[in-house]
Amino acid sequence: MKNFDYLEPTTIAQACALLKQHGGEAKVFAGGSHLTILMKQGLYQPKALVNIKKIPELKGIKYDAKEGLTIGALVTHRELETSALVKEKFPVLCEAEKEVANIRVRNMGTVGGNLASGEPLTDLSQIFISLDGKAKITGSNGQRIIPVEELFVDFYTTSLGEDEILTQVVLPPLPARSAIEYIRFSSSSVVDKPSAGVAVRLTLETSSEAVQAARIVLGCVGATPVRARRAEGLIMGKKLTLALAEEAGGIASEECSPTSDLRGSEQYKRAIVGTLVKRTASKAYEQALGNA
Amino acid sequence: MMDGIKLDPASQPVKAPAMKKTISLIVNGFQRSVEVEARTTLLDMVREQFGLTGAKLGCDIQVCGACTLLVDGKPVSACSVLAVDADGCEILTVEGLSAKGKFHPLQEAFMEFGALQCGYCTSGFILTAKALLEEYPRPSEQQIRDYLAGNFCRCGCYQEIMQAVKNVAGS
Numbered sequence: 001m002k003n004f005d006y007l008e009p010t011t012i013a014q015a016c017a018l019l020k021q022h023g024g025e026a027k028v029f030a031g032g033s034h035l036t037i038l039m040k041q042g043l044y045q046p047k048a049l050v051n052i053k054k055i056p057e058l059k060g061i062k063y064d065a066k067e068g069l070t071i072g073a074l075v076t077h078r079e080l081e082t083s084a085l086v087k088e089k090f091p092v093l094c095e096a097e098k099e100v101a102n103i104r105v106r107n108m109g110t111v112g113g114n115l116a117s118g119e120p121l122t123d124l125s126q127i128f129i130s131l132d133g134k135a136k137i138t139g140s141n142g143q144r145i146i147p148v149e150e151l152f153v154d155f156y157t158t159s160l161g162e163d164e165i166l167t168q169v170v171l172p173p174l175p176a177r178s179a180i181e182y183i184r185f186s187s188s189s190v191v192d193k194p195s196a197g198v199a200v201r202l203t204l205e206t207s208s209e210a211v212q213a214a215r216i217v218l219g220c221v222g223a224t225p226v227r228a229r230r231a232e233g234l235i236m237g238k239k240l241t242l243a244l245a246e247e248a249g250g251i252a253s254e255e256c257s258p259t260s261d262l263r264g265s266e267q268y269k270r271a272i273v274g275t276l277v278k279r280t281a282s283k284a285y286e287q288a289l290g291n292a
Numbered sequence: 293m294m295d296g297i298k299l300d301p302a303s304q305p306v307k308a309p310a311m312k313k314t315i316s317l318i319v320n321g322f323q324r325s326v327e328v329e330a331r332t333t334l335l336d337m338v339r340e341q342f343g344l345t346g347a348k349l350g351c352d353i354q355v356c357g358a359c360t361l362l363v364d365g366k367p368v369s370a371c372s373v374l375a376v377d378a379d380g381c382e383i384l385t386v387e388g389l390s391a392k393g394k395f396h397p398l399q400e401a402f403m404e405f406g407a408l409q410c411g412y413c414t415s416g417f418i419l420t421a422k423a424l425l426e427e428y429p430r431p432s433e434q435q436i437r438d439y440l441a442g443n444f445c446r447c448g449c450y451q452e453i454m455q456a457v458k459n460v461a462g463s
Contacts, residue, residue: 001331001333002331003311003329003330003331004311004330004331005311005330006311006313006330006374006376029377032372032373032374032377033354033369033372036333036372036373036374037352037353037354037372039331040352040372049330049374051376051377053377078366098438101354101442102354102355102357102441102442102443103367103420103423103439103441103442104354104357104360104367104368104369104420104442105354105369105442107363107366107367107368108368108369108372108373189441190441191355191441191442
């Protein structure tokens with residue numbers, strides 16, 4: 001690993017100023033689980049690391065009935081997994097986190113880093129997108145809030161500017177008659193990165209069993225997580241039967257662009273996506289019917 | 293230097309300004325202060341600067357668990373943690389487990405059940421198991437499996453490791 005300056009700002013403003021000063025030659029450092037590996041491999045050779053772990057505003061998880069769940073960028077995977085508040089409001093996150101990498105990565109790796117790394121083989125992003133999550137971002141020119149979906153541009157590339165920091169993720173409260181399901185599929189050991197991960201969130205109409213809003217988000221099968229918008233359109237306004245869920249799965253499997261690699265061939269991953277969409281959508285629909 | 297050859301001053305390796313920091317941490321119960329380069333990993337620091345070689349470098353990408361250390365009681369992959377990032381933390385290596393020459397119950401159990409062959413993964417397994425038992429004093433079999441899932445033993449002593457940990461946990 002090449003050496004670098006190690007900077008430890010204590011406010012977001014200081015951190016943004018340091019990033020700006022280095023003009024793209026500095027990297028934001030939090031848990032380091034992604035960054036240190038790429039630096040050891042020589043893929044990243046930043047002149048400076050801006051450690052944001054001493055910035056208190058970036059920590060913690062809180063819930064507000066109006067705004068929803070706010071997750072600070074520095075919250076670790078393990079904190080999310082074991083948080084009683086998260087378990088109460090969005091248990092899907094705790095369940096998903098149990099399968100993220102291993103206990104050591106979950107202890108160090110942060111939610112902010114997970115998103116800001118632009119790593120395509122991940123779980124959180126598709127869940128956040130299905131929940132209409134927002135990313136709060138601060139740069140030297142102020143704050144902006146974007147849908148989590150708009151963070152991702154390409155493999156390991158996000159829409160974050162050189163002097164910007166992802167500060168929080170906000171998940172709005174789940175509407176009534178809604179449910180979310182997430183299933184990840186790993187083709188080798190349980191601690192491997194997923195070969196596909198599908199999140200489905202459904203909201204039903206108040207006076208019928210028809211789907212009023214659908215989010216079908218496919219992860220790990222392309223440069224960025226993607227919403228299967230045609231599959232979403234198919235089930236809108238309808239009752240979700242198993243046949244319809246299967247049809248949606250078939251459409252969704254064509255709405256992603258998986259690459260053949262050690263975690264499965266392109267064809268294999270498309271088949272997995274189809275099955276996962278069918279299963280997650282069916283489970284979410286059943287649950288939503290039960291949620292008043 | 294060879295006779296007759298003049299060294300061009302410009303060709304001398306230019307040393308980059310040292311990006312170093314002095315950090316303070318508690319290592320195996322002792323307060324220590326040490327100067328490290330920003331790029332030094334926690335693993336390199338404990339092995340090379342403190343001579344604590346129980347933790348090993350394995351995969352170098354946080355997969356295998358051979359380099360596991362406990363930082364403030366939590367297992368981490370020391371190969372991918374920067375030493376500067378551990379400033380102010382409490383570090384436990386396998387060398388800090390035995391007290392007054394007496395092995396920790398996990399160490400005893402690993403020997404009793406033959407939970408190792410080559411021993412490369414052992415310090416990582418024992419430290420992860422220690423963290424597990426601190427968090428869940430009476431873990432279920434599934435909890436043990438989930439917690440230890442990220443530590444690999446290529447000799448394949450998993451059954452014996454499970455037996456050893458279960459024995460200490462009294463489950």
